[in-house]
Amino acid sequence: MIKYLFLFLFLFISLEASKNSEILNRAHKYMQSNTQSDTFRAYNDYKNLYLQSAVANNLDLKIKSLEGIVQSGNRLHIDVSKYSNELKTLQLKNSYNKPKPKAMKKTKHIEDVHIEPLHKLKSIDWKEDILLLTFNKPLSNKQIKDFTLHDKSKNKYRYVFDIKTSMLTSSQSITKNGIDRIRLAQFDPKTLRLVIENSSKLDIKQSIDAKTLQISFILKTAPIKIDRDKVIVIDAGHGGKDPGAVGYKKYREKIVVFKIAKELQKILKSRGYKVHMTRDSDKFVKLSRRTKFANEKNADIFISIHANAVDGKNAKDVHGIECYFLSPTRSERAKKVAAKENSADMSDMNMYGKNSYLNLLNHHNIVASNKLAIDLQRGMLGALNKKYKNVKDGGVREGPFWVLVGAQMPSVLVEVGFISHPMEAKRLVNDNYRKTMARGLADGVERYFANN
Ligand SMILES: [Zn+2]
Known part of the structure; x- marks a missing residue:
């Protein structure tokens, strides 16, 4: 909350x-x-x-x-x-x-008249491993310029194709299993740029067939195998005497987050991971006990699940999904936001010696937690946006959340939404919505393990 x-x-x-x-x-x-x-x-x-x-x-x-x-x-x-x-x-x-262009630009306009009309991109298709870009009229080899960039420090290969005097209406992403990223965007008013980015070298060939530019890939590396020999600890926030946030129609945070946590556990187990829960029923567990449990289980990641709330007249306006990771942030605002989640268990906090503890945070863990938060956030939004309208992205943020303090592994606090918001609360008590969200979180976990 x-x-x-x-x-x-x-x-x-x-x-x-x-x-x-x-x-x-x-x-x-x-x-x-x-x-x-x-x-x-x-x-x-x-x-x-x-x-x-x-x-x-x-x-x-x-x-x-x-x-x-x-x-x-x-x-x-x-x-x-x-x-x-x-x-x-x-x-x-x-x-x-904006003011109209002045007369002195006239010469430029006359030149422009002689330039042939732009090629327009009509469609993007795949024929097995061949990417087909089809335009409204025939292409010539002279229109295509290609070059390769290799960034050694980031271990990235970029294959760039500039298609001259052509345009598209909006930038697009094209996905292909086994390739990190393919992007197509307007580079300048007369150049369409295709960038194929990958962490290993690719064998790429291009050819033109009338109106179609064909780019074929020979994928040298096998698709990344996900190592499912991982331990995940899921922490359903609050419980027992601590209801967490109480929102719209008196829905309680501790119930909603427990159901999402259980669903996530089920999905991750079915995908082969070892999963433990910090609480397996509606009982009170101290904050410090939760991360201690994760450490004892040698968890690879720790995910704490919470729901948010605001009071009074803002309740109808404020909604959205956020992911937080622990960091010794200097922002007073973030400290105050975190203090709200922390308040359930104030006595525990003093034990840690607050600030000194935050200063001891492991830099590697902060970076990894940030990455995990991004993958979880993307996972949730990706899954929910396909089925629901007006799913709001509250972003990935950092803050000193005590429930994450002491975790020796990458850890993230997920705020699944505002239980005080009428629409979001109704969704949060709906089984299908929770299942979709849990699936999105599980996808985020998989993406994280695939890349780290
Ligand atoms: Zn909470």
């Missing part, structure tokens, strides 16, 4: 208002690194900026942050259609307001 989130959010906004351009620059930098966790950091930054642009009524910032959300969201396979629609509307409005 995170109370007063909104209040802190506003405090946060006013404090950070002067730093907008700094955050924007930081987000742009994250986008250049191309790793999944940096892209997620950028995504979160852009979303914060978007929120601030609304508060400050800053159109320029709004457009920039929307562009960032759409770009990073597409890379992460998050549904950002809502944002891209808003962006298109704003860009259209903005172009009306």
Whole structure:
């Protein structure tokens, strides 16, 4: 349960208002690194900026942050259609307001007339291991320029194909088992760029057949095998005398999170993992006991499941799914947010000596927990967005959650939604919704183990 989130959010906004351009620059930098966790950091930054642009009524910032959300969201396979629609509307409005180009540009316009009309991409298909890009008219070899980049430090191969004088309407991701990432986007107004990215070398051949560019892959490496010899500890929040958050229609957090935890346990067990629960019934378990249990079981990961809530008149507005990982964050806001989850078991906290404990956090564990949080968040959103409308992505955040303190393995606190929000609460007590969410979490776990 995170109370007063909104209040802190506003405090946060006013404090950070002067730093907008700094955050924007930081987000742009994250986008250049191309790793999944940096892209997620950028995504979160852009979303914060978007929120601030609304508060400050800053159109320029709004457009920039929307562009960032759409770009990073597409890379992460998050549904950002809502944002891209808003962006298109704003860009259209903005172009009306802009002054018309001056007469001196005329020569350029005359040149433009001689350039043949652009090729338009009509379809993207797979024929086994051959990617087919079909345009509205025949292509020539001169239009295609390709080059390969190898980033040794990140162990990434990038195969780039620039298709000149052609365009598509929106950037797209193309997926293929055995290849890390394939992206197609407008590089400049006349160039369509296809980037195939992989951690091992690929044998790629290209050919043109009339209107179709054919790119064939010979996959040298076998698909990654997931090591299922892993131990997972699932922690259903609260229990017994501690109901956790009590929300819409008096639904209780301890019940909802227990059912999701049980479902997740069932799915992970069926996929071959060893799974333990910190509580197997409606009983009270101290926070410190929960991580101690995970350490005793030699768990590879620890997932603590919670539901969120806000009081009073905000209850109808605030909803969304968030994942938190433990870090010695300096933000006062995050500390206060975490204090709400911690309050059930204050006496335990003093035992740890709070801040000194946070300073001892293992850097490797923070990075791994961050990655796990990203995979769990993506997993949940991916599964839920396919079946439900208006599933809100609250993002991946860091904070000093005591239930995670002391865990010797990557650990994440999942806030499955706001039990105080009428729609989200109804979903959280629905079996199908919980099953879908648990499946998404299990997929996130698998993705994490596959990559780490
Ligand atoms: Zn809780």
